[in-house]
Amino acid sequence: MANFRKISGLAALASAAALPALADTAPAVANSGDTAWMMTSSALVLFMTVPGLALFYGGLVRTKNMLSVLMQCTLITALVMVIWVFWGYSMAFGGGPSPYWGGFGKLALAGVTKDSVSGTIPEYVFSVFQMTFAAITPALIIGSFAERIKFSALLLFIALWSTLVYFPIAHMVWDSTGLFFKMGAMDFAGGTVVHINAGIAAFVGCLMIGKRIGFGKDNMAPHSMTLTMVGASILWVGWFGFNAGSALAANGTAGLAMINTFVATAAAILSWSAVEGMARGKASMLGAASGMVAGLVAITPACGFVGPVGAVVLGLVVSPICYFFVTTVKSSFGYDDSLDVFGVHCIGGITGALLTGIFASTAFGGVGYPDGQTMMGQEIVQIEAVLTTIIWSGVVSAILYKLVDMVLGLRVEADAEREGLDLSSHGEAAYHS
Amino acid sequence: MANFRKISGLAALASAAALPALADTAPAVANSGDTAWMMTSSALVLFMTVPGLALFYGGLVRTKNMLSVLMQCTLITALVMVIWVFWGYSMAFGGGPSPYWGGFGKLALAGVTKDSVSGTIPEYVFSVFQMTFAAITPALIIGSFAERIKFSALLLFIALWSTLVYFPIAHMVWDSTGLFFKMGAMDFAGGTVVHINAGIAAFVGCLMIGKRIGFGKDNMAPHSMTLTMVGASILWVGWFGFNAGSALAANGTAGLAMINTFVATAAAILSWSAVEGMARGKASMLGAASGMVAGLVAITPACGFVGPVGAVVLGLVVSPICYFFVTTVKSSFGYDDSLDVFGVHCIGGITGALLTGIFASTAFGGVGYPDGQTMMGQEIVQIEAVLTTIIWSGVVSAILYKLVDMVLGLRVEADAEREGLDLSSHGEAAYHS
Amino acid sequence: MANFRKISGLAALASAAALPALADTAPAVANSGDTAWMMTSSALVLFMTVPGLALFYGGLVRTKNMLSVLMQCTLITALVMVIWVFWGYSMAFGGGPSPYWGGFGKLALAGVTKDSVSGTIPEYVFSVFQMTFAAITPALIIGSFAERIKFSALLLFIALWSTLVYFPIAHMVWDSTGLFFKMGAMDFAGGTVVHINAGIAAFVGCLMIGKRIGFGKDNMAPHSMTLTMVGASILWVGWFGFNAGSALAANGTAGLAMINTFVATAAAILSWSAVEGMARGKASMLGAASGMVAGLVAITPACGFVGPVGAVVLGLVVSPICYFFVTTVKSSFGYDDSLDVFGVHCIGGITGALLTGIFASTAFGGVGYPDGQTMMGQEIVQIEAVLTTIIWSGVVSAILYKLVDMVLGLRVEADAEREGLDLSSHGEAAYHS
Amino acid sequence: MKLIIAAIKPFKLEEVREALTSIGVRGMMVTEIKGFGSQSGHTEIYRGAEYAVNFVPKVKLEIVVSDGLVDQVLDTILKTAKTDKIGDGKIFVLDVDQAVRVRTGETNDDAL
Amino acid sequence: MKLIIAAIKPFKLEEVREALTSIGVRGMMVTEIKGFGSQSGHTEIYRGAEYAVNFVPKVKLEIVVSDGLVDQVLDTILKTAKTDKIGDGKIFVLDVDQAVRVRTGETNDDAL
Amino acid sequence: MKLIIAAIKPFKLEEVREALTSIGVRGMMVTEIKGFGSQSGHTEIYRGAEYAVNFVPKVKLEIVVSDGLVDQVLDTILKTAKTDKIGDGKIFVLDVDQAVRVRTGETNDDAL
Numbered sequence A, B, C: 001m002a003n004f005r006k007i008s009g010l011a012a013l014a015s016a017a018a019l020p021a022l023a024d025t026a027p028a029v030a031n032s033g034d035t036a037w038m039m040t041s042s043a044l045v046l047f048m049t050v051p052g053l054a055l056f057y058g059g060l061v062r063t064k065n066m067l068s069v070l071m072q073c074t075l076i077t078a079l080v081m082v083i084w085v086f087w088g089y090s091m092a093f094g095g096g097p098s099p100y101w102g103g104f105g106k107l108a109l110a111g112v113t114k115d116s117v118s119g120t121i122p123e124y125v126f127s128v129f130q131m132t133f134a135a136i137t138p139a140l141i142i143g144s145f146a147e148r149i150k151f152s153a154l155l156l157f158i159a160l161w162s163t164l165v166y167f168p169i170a171h172m173v174w175d176s177t178g179l180f181f182k183m184g185a186m187d188f189a190g191g192t193v194v195h196i197n198a199g200i201a202a203f204v205g206c207l208m209i210g211k212r213i214g215f216g217k218d219n220m221a222p223h224s225m226t227l228t229m230v231g232a233s234i235l236w237v238g239w240f241g242f243n244a245g246s247a248l249a250a251n252g253t254a255g256l257a258m259i260n261t262f263v264a265t266a267a268a269i270l271s272w273s274a275v276e277g278m279a280r281g282k283a284s285m286l287g288a289a290s291g292m293v294a295g296l297v298a299i300t301p302a303c304g305f306v307g308p309v310g311a312v313v314l315g316l317v318v319s320p321i322c323y324f325f326v327t328t329v330k331s332s333f334g335y336d337d338s339l340d341v342f343g344v345h346c347i348g349g350i351t352g353a354l355l356t357g358i359f360a361s362t363a364f365g366g367v368g369y370p371d372g373q374t375m376m377g378q379e380i381v382q383i384e385a386v387l388t389t390i391i392w393s394g395v396v397s398a399i400l401y402k403l404v405d406m407v408l409g410l411r412v413e414a415d416a417e418r419e420g421l422d423l424s425s426h427g428e429a430a431y432h433s
Numbered sequence D, E, F: 001m002k003l004i005i006a007a008i009k010p011f012k013l014e015e016v017r018e019a020l021t022s023i024g025v026r027g028m029m030v031t032e033i034k035g036f037g038s039q040s041g042h043t044e045i046y047r048g049a050e051y052a053v054n055f056v057p058k059v060k061l062e063i064v065v066s067d068g069l070v071d072q073v074l075d076t077i078l079k080t081a082k083t084d085k086i087g088d089g090k091i092f093v094l095d096v097d098q099a100v101r102v103r104t105g106e107t108n109d110d111a112l
């Protein structure tokens, strides 16, 4: 987010221009238009998580596990938000000088008041916007081990994961002292910190937790493709807050991020449907919804840097790649990533991160690289950022899963899994007639 | 809303600072950023009502009564909006000098044009924002007597109730000549006028209408916890319009209201789930959704006055209190408040109103009291406002229920109730396979 | 949209006043408040389409065709957006001098950068906002031949229809060189270009494709009135982006469009329910939802021109007219317009377009006519615009249906229709238990 | 052994089940069905399209009992399911050849 | 009395019900079932996971009639449910010992 | 011919169906039912309101076979549906008078 400013000096132009004199002479005052947009964006990102992601995932599980998915999304959101206030914001944006974390300077939002300003918006709004990112990222993870995770274990894992994986990586990417930020990695709205990060943690999770009982044998068809489509659509709508909100202002860069988020997604829907049409003769709703999410994931790092035609190409490209992973690769290796978090978020995120480095080139209609950087040089930076994230998140996640497994056990009993988590973990049923 | 300005002079600082000179010398012109935010907020509050509240409530009733709940929310919204144009706005904000109502000066929006400005926004936008509050408040009531009310009777009751209860109390709280406003009651976004007000009217309603046939014997489990969760989530998302919109501007106060609306809710979700976990060994989705709403209700009066840590504490506290009311108290007394409007909205609202008076203290990170006011003094004001609302709304509601019962009958026939209101009152069924 | 400026010079006053000097002397810079609102509006119009319209329509079909409706809405959206980037924007707003289309000057968004400004907002945002209109319009059409259209044929038809019908008519209405624009037709947010246009194309479509198997004999009751209500509500919420967004700024005119969009809709809900109550003794949810949409359609052309009381009257009037069409007229003539696109969108749109010419009069609280225009004169212009649209869209649509029928066949096999399009065209089922 | 099939009103299910349990019935199968009979259905109108729904929601019980219990079961259902309004339902009795409990392999009366 | 059980195609239900009514059948129980038979199901693919759905939606009718009506009922169902395509369904006839109408206590043929 | 009615655990359906197919059963009717028996249900609590759900989801199979196949069918179901936990289900056998295939009009054993 903030980092697009440094990278090229281009992105923040429009908004910066609006109050140059003021910024130096008078105390900073928030710009009402930027504030309006960022509050809207924050609400949109919450909307993505509950009910967006919850429905997208929930529709894909069997009826007997519906509420468990909804509960996991809801409680993760609640838990991370409370943690955010106490130590998350500080660890990510506490103002400390380390490239790895923000320090403890803003524990419990110390020093932040309603008159504090961050850029052109109130600091509370900046904090809230970032908080919504911190909440949705771990919620993405649950898709890989849905229908078998123990509820208490999940919450403990997420509390630890947010603290030891998310906050540090958010700092690295978006804080001006952060590691990737200094490297000049281009990640407009969080391709690495959100999607690759969650995607790899999910992948490790499903490997360590193991397959669902009956995997590959029982009919595990989505209980409501309707809800999945609703969830995916809400994700798309909310994602404008996520992507265009990452401009941290209502300006031309936000507009660019917005159009890209529209058209890359549109293109990815078309290409997933086309691939399906060719592979099995019919385009399915799950395919279109998957393409939608894949396109959104892929454009996330790129949205403020590439042009609309580049965005369309990015969208066209990402779906076949993800399709290949959720069909061929998954079935060859036989892991049970229940809702394809790895195949869509991690692979889609990597695709986006790497192509950002290419399509950002002015030659392809992008906004160009930071001063002195070449396409090749940028690509190397992009790769470094991706690899660092994969390793950090992958290794720490593995340790945390192991730890939680020892303390609480990661998985429910076989009978509980068979009965369904709704009844066995939450004591209710999603539907009664 | 408007009243936070008077109370401390703090709240409106940021936005006021932006146009001091202008305000005196030139004709008032709306600020585009504030206007953008208030239009967004208005749309969000409609979103809370339809489909938010409609789904939250609808999911909780049995299949056979689903459409009746949706219809009641929809028609109440429509009815109140039309009334609002003709006499509601005037009765609440007509500019009259009475502490109890706004007079008839703005019947049919007389004198309001697209150039009229209220504060920093077009008066149409102010009117629209207030209208959405007027629509959702009576819709909250229906939860207490769901599954048995006669449709025509409900509409008549709501038309009267809005006129004789809502508009006057809205005037008292939010108009600068209003009774509570002058007393210095702190109610940022409508804890009294919306939640306590509707909650007590609902309580009186379920007592007067009586229990559902089969209450305590038949399985009345929610027909779709999924829809209830979706509705609750939409309420949360929309509530940012409700709460942060009550700043009437896109500024630091709105930002404060927003972060509080996030974190108090998050905390209340956690504490409701924790209480349930301790009481029955499992945290349920209905519990988390109830905690969500309880947290939102409680933070409503407080959101522009307390700090984020105070908001978290408020959230943690409100859920156990509401939980106690919807479980122990309700079952001891045996009233049939079908969807717990009293236990969540009235009790949650009272909790919020009283704690606002405490956590607003700068000692607890709040913005402080109006000049010269002490915590004790403020608490007395808060209590007065709460009691006045309870008495006014309780007594007038009781009279109106009685009246409507005499004219039309409040309740459907037993057979119609057993068949379900969807078929008997609306001639359709919610689902066909 | 833009055309309200020309017509009276009134509408844009507030926003225009904000930057008069600037506009001439300095390079145009986007206004952050207007930009914030227009980005919000664009997201809202997408929200109308997916999942709004998809659910509104989807709930009305039988279970076995649910996904086909969702897929059609999703893929049309995706397809039109990609087309928009390549030639749609240019054909509508390419800057060419023709009254019929915009030329090829902006193919692939040539020349548009993040610093391009259109009015007071970034051109990307203007383009995105318009793009969402281009996507929802053809999606409206599908309702008339739902449950029997061949998927591939639909996509081909829509690609052609957008190109040969939508883009030209959008140019005629909203571009300052456009035919209707020059005639002074008052169509604030697209009554002709969106609703009449789609409505007549839909009507021609259902005539040419023929009735569903079992029409008038089998029970074709909506599979989920709940989803239909949710979809209608989302349409209402999103329509503020559509209508108030058509002010292209966050100002008093947007506020006027917003209040009108609230109250006309509310009035139309009430009057549809009232008519139903009189005709069959019960008001249904489908009736209220239909009234909601009819009210929204009717106020669309009028929302920036009439006053709130005029809007209420417009809403009260439109429902009985549409009711008459979807009941009496449809059953007399026996065409199978499955989801009443003609009866609601076309008829509602015509009602709105014609009444705009009347209620815009200052005598009825409207903003008045362009200089020198009389009510009678304006009505003639309105009628001309309506007729031109009906003829252009009707004739070209008929030709395109014929063409597509010859190339691909418009309709699925009888067995596929009986099995349901979800399985036969998309290979999945909407629900599994 | 006999198979007793009863179609009753849905809201009577709990009451009937309890009454049967109290006279010693230990198992049954319950199915939601659409009943057709002298009780008439209802009409739904959707935007002018009228659908006569001829079926009424009922619950079907299937209970296998030893011959000795048949009369008592019939009596109990007759008493508890009765509301004296049309559509109260029907009871049919059929002969059962064999019964087996899957878990134990016990047969006939032992299996019930 | 006989119990006639018929599994038919869902879209034939209305037609069959009407035809049966016209020959004097006054009641039946209708259940949505999954049928398994020579008519094959379909395959659904979800992101590469393939599910063979072996069952086909059918509707089961259960009709108790007096012995005299059995042949006519069979004939009527045979005629109206037939589409000449695979999966048209089966009809089975079982013997019924007793029938009782809950509302009145009437028994056997009087109860039908 | 005999009608074999079996109530089994839902997750056993596929296994049982396959096993039956392999011994020559060519058709059946499958219904989702609520079972009541010695296996107890569960309790759901909604904001303090407690609902004892006495019924357990089961699947009911109805299979008409020629007399010769009955024992084999019973054996097969007994073997495949068994988990040795309470609630494994019951099987009942009834006599069938007639069977007809709608499509062809074939009767009795030919119709199965």
Ligand SMILES: Nc1ncnc2c1ncn2[C@@H]1O[C@H](COP(=O)(O)OP(=O)(O)O)[C@@H](O)[C@H]1O
Pocket: D007, D034, D035, D036, D037, D038, D039, D040, D056, D058, D085, D086, D087, D088, D089, D090, E026, E027, E028, E029, E030, E062, E063, E064, E065, E101, E102, E103, E112
């Ligand atoms: N001949 C029959 N065969 C099977 N089921 C029947 C028969 N007659 C009635 N039923 C069942 O019994 C229910 C009640 O019967 P109905 O005729 O409506 O009322 P009543 O028994 O009070 O006269 C019906 O809905 C149907 O399910």
Ligand SMILES: Nc1ncnc2c1ncn2[C@@H]1O[C@H](COP(=O)(O)OP(=O)(O)O)[C@@H](O)[C@H]1O
Pocket: E007, E034, E035, E036, E037, E038, E039, E040, E056, E058, E085, E086, E087, E088, E089, E090, F026, F027, F028, F029, F030, F062, F063, F064, F065, F101, F102, F103, F112
């Ligand atoms: N032996 C059987 N026992 C019970 N039901 C059967 C039997 N055979 C077929 N059915 C039912 O009849 C339906 C139609 O049978 P099927 O074999 O598919 O077609 P057809 O009768 O045209 O050969 C099946 O779906 C099933 O519900």
Ligand SMILES: Nc1ncnc2c1ncn2[C@@H]1O[C@H](COP(=O)(O)OP(=O)(O)O)[C@@H](O)[C@H]1O
Pocket: D026, D027, D028, D029, D030, D062, D063, D064, D065, D101, D102, D103, D112, F007, F034, F035, F036, F037, F038, F039, F040, F056, F058, F085, F086, F087, F088, F089, F090
């Ligand atoms: N007497 C009976 N008549 C009809 N169905 C029965 C009967 N007893 C049991 N069932 C069915 O068999 C299922 C399993 O029976 P249950 O008593 O719970 O377990 P088990 O057979 O292991 O003792 C029940 O859920 C019910 O559907």
